[in-house]
Amino acid sequence: MQSSTPAGRPGRPRSATADAAILAATREALVELGWSRLTLGDVATRAGVAKTTLYRRWAGKNELVVDAVAELFDELRLPDCGSLADDIEGVVLQFAAILARPEAKSGLMAVIAESTRDDALRERIRASIVQRQMRLVLEGRARAQQRGELPPEPDPQESARIVDLIFDVVAGAVVHRTLVSGKPADEEWVHSFTQVLLHGLAEAPGDG
Amino acid sequence: MQSSTPAGRPGRPRSATADAAILAATREALVELGWSRLTLGDVATRAGVAKTTLYRRWAGKNELVVDAVAELFDELRLPDCGSLADDIEGVVLQFAAILARPEAKSGLMAVIAESTRDDALRERIRASIVQRQMRLVLEGRARAQQRGELPPEPDPQESARIVDLIFDVVAGAVVHRTLVSGKPADEEWVHSFTQVLLHGLAEAPGDG
Amino acid sequence: MQSSTPAGRPGRPRSATADAAILAATREALVELGWSRLTLGDVATRAGVAKTTLYRRWAGKNELVVDAVAELFDELRLPDCGSLADDIEGVVLQFAAILARPEAKSGLMAVIAESTRDDALRERIRASIVQRQMRLVLEGRARAQQRGELPPEPDPQESARIVDLIFDVVAGAVVHRTLVSGKPADEEWVHSFTQVLLHGLAEAPGDG
Amino acid sequence: MQSSTPAGRPGRPRSATADAAILAATREALVELGWSRLTLGDVATRAGVAKTTLYRRWAGKNELVVDAVAELFDELRLPDCGSLADDIEGVVLQFAAILARPEAKSGLMAVIAESTRDDALRERIRASIVQRQMRLVLEGRARAQQRGELPPEPDPQESARIVDLIFDVVAGAVVHRTLVSGKPADEEWVHSFTQVLLHGLAEAPGDG
DNA sequence: CTCTAAACGAGACGGTACGTCAAGTCTTGAA
């Protein structure tokens, strides 16, 4: 019945519930304490688990937080609102809502900061969070090209570059708005942002 | 008549050179160790200063790093290349070059992460870094409006909203590209980004 | 003082050897540095033990030094030299020899000084050092009463008062001679002291 | 201890009131904080004086406390009660009363402890406190010899030895009673002690 | 009445040790 004990492995099997309890405890601690005051000993206590159990499964604080935060972003869905602009606004608002939650705010930026000096950590973040949500850009772009709202792009390499660029612009803008400027990425802001993204500064400064 | 004491304040005046030495030592430590392994004791040693001197002037690691990083961004200059697009590319490349430096990478994201739980710190970041560079957007936009590249905006409140938005998009995209995606914000990327910023996705997907 | 896992207590038991190593290191540091320059960090290093281990077992410098010094006095033995005077001289010489050792000198008076402001510490000193050596007075007096050298004392309360008085006179005189006057409590002095103790000033001024 | 501008020394003379204020502040701090928590900065503040003024006059905490405590013992007077026993009881009770004061308790034993590692300090204590009160023993003994209560001692060297011994026994017993045993040196105890001192254990166990 | 030189208050300085806390490892007995 256990997921991690493949067969008749000797010894006591790993507790199946521990992983979920630990990740939930981690998010709880992030909400209450933030990243820098979160301690693994405290997480273990909250999860009703020994510190050794925690270290047996994760290498350290960073890896644990990445996994705890990654789960938050899996609930993102690309809505089908009929137009590219509305689809973008819908998904960006969802993204902003997640980023506004303290467990995401506190944890995400901290592990990104840590990843600037730890390539393995950056790769883990890319795989667990960034790349996993790239699907939204791919899906939305394909749908818009089908609708004729965006020109088709035959060159696959060029296509990848554009997708990356869009992702950086969208994710970066929302993150900067939320965490650095410290203002809400609300409907009004998301609308203005979407207009600029689609039509540029020169054409769409005020509204659309 | 006083050399270093601004008014007739009693007591030994603070060492004038210590501040600069400490900030330089902080940047040096950020390069070598990154934010999480940087310790104030080590910074004090590098600066040839006692730990207490450091604590007398800064409340903690976060405040110190903000000041150390803020100085990096003061070298940003808005070039006059003749067109808005070229001006943007010029300043974004400068910004990307600074962000690529390890002392900026390591320090900036970490203090932003910390600021999610510390309003005073966020305000310090906003005042020392963000607001201070906002001048670039204001100056560039005014110049473009004089040139007729951007429509004039008579409503001052609307104007402020647009300026904020531009800043979030530009800064956020470069930061995300550099720190999250982990790819260089080189000339090619900056060119593509500028095209999207000015003309939008629909009109300027491949190039201009 | 510490019980080594008395029953099926969970968790790793305390190191049995650490206690002895720490007390020995404390005495070594007392010899080299004296009480005021002795630091717990240094003791920990000498004992090959972490500072936290030390703080887990003792509340502070004072308690540690009391325990380290107390062990020194356990080697005191009441000799049986045939007469009360000779017995007293023998044990007082032993006591003086211990007090002459730098680890006793340095440590003992300092913790007594500290105990003037800390009742718990005074009680610890009384229990660990003073009361523990009171046996010598009791034993010597009983032996002398058997020999007929001292009159029997039927009243137990009066008996206790006398014993306390003898202890204060003997211990106090030796301590004062050694630490305050700074002169050795050698055989000659001990002999004169014993004559005064047994026969008083009026009868035995010069010698016996 | 300090000469207040002995001759036509140029410059501003030392404040005459500062010395007294500092010593009083030291005693006050000893009462409130005890020796180990007493800090020179705090003494300076209490005395309304700068820390530098304090260091200009005393080498450190130990020297300062010796001077502060020494003044306490100068009020000791040898009463003339008619008999040696009564004279002794009178002066011992005075001595016990001083030792019971917290500023004496706290300070005296601490500097004695320190003096075990600092010969200059021991000499200062001997000169300022011990030797200064030796007069009481000399005076009392001479008076008793005149009265015929004590045999005369023609040999001056032997006489000095006896005086030293008496001093060690008296001072040591009172100090041990007060500080180590932690019980009051009250009239009853002083009476018993005096009987032992004059007549010895064998003859005067219960009372006299 | 100035001049001069020391003492003064204030407080910053480079240090040392403090006692606490968290990280990550190790050792026990029980499941």
Added chain:
DNA sequence: TTCAAGACTTGACGTACCGTCTCGTTTAGAG
């Protein structure tokens, strides 16, 4: 073999005093 419990080493934390220093400001006697 894993688990909970908890002792272990390590190392940074932020604080408190130390004793020294550098200021600008008295303050007295000498010229």
